[in-house]
Amino acid sequence: MALEKPIADTDEARNIAAMVARARAAQAQIEHYTQEQIDELITAMVWANCQPGVAEKIAQHTVDESQLGDYNGKFTKISVKTRAALLDIIDDKSVGVIEEDKERNIIKIAKPVGVIGALSPSTNPEATPVIKAINAVKGRNAIIIAPHPRAKITNKMIVDNMRAAIEKLGAPADLVQAIELPSLDGTNELMKQCDLILATGGPGMVHSAYSSGTPALGVGAGNACITVDETADLDFAAEKIRLSKTFDLAASCSSDNTVIAVESIYDELLAKLIDKGGYLAQAGDYEKIAAVLWEDGHLNAKAVVKPAPVLCEMAGIEIPSDRTFIIMPETGFGPEHPYSGEKLSVIMAFYKVKNVDEAVELTNNIQAYQGMGHSCGIYSTSDENVLKLASGTKTSRVMVNQPQSPSNSGNLWNGMRQTFSLGCGTWGGNSTNENIYWKHLVNVTWVSKPLATPKVIPSDEELFGAVMDKLK
Template sequence: MRELVHEAARRARVAATSLAVTPRGIKDAALLAAADALVEATPQLLAANAKDVDAARADGTPEHVIDRLALDADRVEAFAQGLRDVAALPDPVGEVVRGSTLANGLRMQQVRVPIGVIGMIYEGRPNVTADAAGICLKAGNAVLLRGSSSAKHSNAAIVDVMRAAIEKAGLPADAVQAIPADDRLSATELMQARGLVDLVIPRGGAGLIQAVVEQSTVPVIETGVGNCHVYVDADADLDMALDIVMNAKTQRTSVCNAAESLLVHRDVADAFVPRVVAALRDAGVTIHGDPSFVAADPAVLPVTDEDHAAEFLALEISAAVVDSLDAAVEHIRTFSSHHTEAIVTSSLASAQRFAASVDAAAVMVNASTRFTDGGELGFGAEIGISTQKLHARGPMGLPEMTTTTYVVTGEGHTR
């Protein structure tokens, strides 16, 4: 397995060298060709995906996990559109981040350049295959895609279509490669291919991410789980708050930017808690609540610290009443996964204080947590949402898939 992964990485290195100097026009044409090819290949992609979904159901996989795995024509069109959106974005390669002429006449520029070879290790979401490939290509990187065995047929079909399309458009096919997923050793070899792979990005559940962080000898950008909170402030518009809570929790439950925790200021609890409990109950949401929520409905389950810390990825939510904005922030700091935190308030001072106080990759003010998404924020597709603090944080688009080089130009200068 080591030689198989290393050989793929060596081919990717050759492809990355070519990509680094490929003009934007060729990269964009390849992305558009790949998007069209994926839509055209929808029947075969769905047939491959059906094999994965059938196998997952036979194994007793929970429905919220199958929801991530499953494809339909709309989802294929969505990730194809993501490639088109990425093609329309400015090319980050060659962008001058800063520059100046020094007192001695030297001209200094800090310029964006590709990272090189990116390894993606991710769980059963086939859209990640297309999204990651597209972003890496546009940023001049080659990508090694190690998806989960649960999506092996879907991922292989997507990669085959994309490789053929980009090669026909003038890019090396080895810029996009799939690493076998049947053997866990392939993931280990990828994350330990230091010198051949420049960066590994894990995307999935807490167990996968922790394993990569602990075992990788290649640098890692950590994409974290999402225990996202919605805090309803004393100055909230309660109609707005109800809409935001329901959207954040129920619009799609199996994603990392869905709300998992609800906090309500005590000053509005009497008015808001019964309303939100009824709405959540009608939507089929199980509430794990503190005594104020239990009092509103006997169906509410008593909440535990484990519930407050949970990423449910299902129609479940933890809920509590807090005495102040500071208490909400303290609760969030205790249980947050540093992904997305939201406040609903009409007070600018409260919004600013909340945003400055919580430790999160994204803060939503009077908006659903579901907007923490590269596509929603105008980045095109995203490669993941980083919850760490170095190099990249939040939704990672094209600039986050580059590093920089200092180009210093002189006229025979010596020191």
């Protein structure tokens, strides 16, 4: 049973309290569902939104309402990403005994948390509600989703589809609910009254989640840095960078914000990126685009996630209509070099370094400014360079020879867990650096039985060894 929490005497607080009460009642009805019943529910929840005809409608509505991203990106996420997320967890055991450690004689039993309060961002409002909801229900929880106001109708459409599917299977629709008229006060109340917060959104909202007094799983800011070394297949690297940089018009925080090229292949890679549709920024473009993309040090919501020609037109720059991303040569990092930060736009900062050692140092400096702990990547055929980058950077994910944006949150070509909630560890101010999925949304009871043979503390000479002599 969840701890009783005081409820403020406001209409907003009472409305949220009523939703939470319905969620608790619904969750109690599935608390003893079998694994088969739970898996049927989450399968239906995904199908209700990804099926042909419905997915197309959601994708178009998302673009029309949010004015962020493009149709193809939205359709891929609601149609393909949700299917992949289901495939990723459908065979997991989440009910009853989920693990037996015979060596330690431990049995682990999964228990539901209760009511999950989930925040859904404007950048991924099509698949985020589905993926968070199926992971919550996989753990036999209920979930209430607080959408970004810019995508509230899209969110309601998706949640209504899931509710109808749940009800047809004989389960309570209130397992999944949406705040239909989102507000800051309403979201804050949800975070106070739920049992666990799953926060995906801007730094301010994630900070509010951590400050709410409710246990929270938050995510850090993205600012992916991609290294291309002297051993890379440059045609392959350029195409994958293009794909990642332009997917959904860079709405994802995992988009390739920076490309770091080793000097021996810098010119060749640059030529290939231009050949793939890149526009190389000219003298004066740096300042003109910056003046539009940032306002008072913050990204301008009216300028982000736009096609390259549109963004350039806003900045008073004319570029060919076939250019799909912007290559912005950079040399420094930090506030005086704004392109070294997250841009939420089809702009990549482009750097030259001598070798992978310099790439490691530059990645850490860039991400110390923004994006520490989130992710980076490398195009290379050298295991030594891959491990050098992975060992030397303060990052949770290193994507090797993969397009960053569709890969670090899980994809069919890798083993990463499918999610849109990427923990960044203590580097990014988070409690985990894992890809967050249902295992983070359950309590686990550890059953400990005596060992067949108890452990024995060895002699001091064996345990402490040479340390004893060194400390004399």
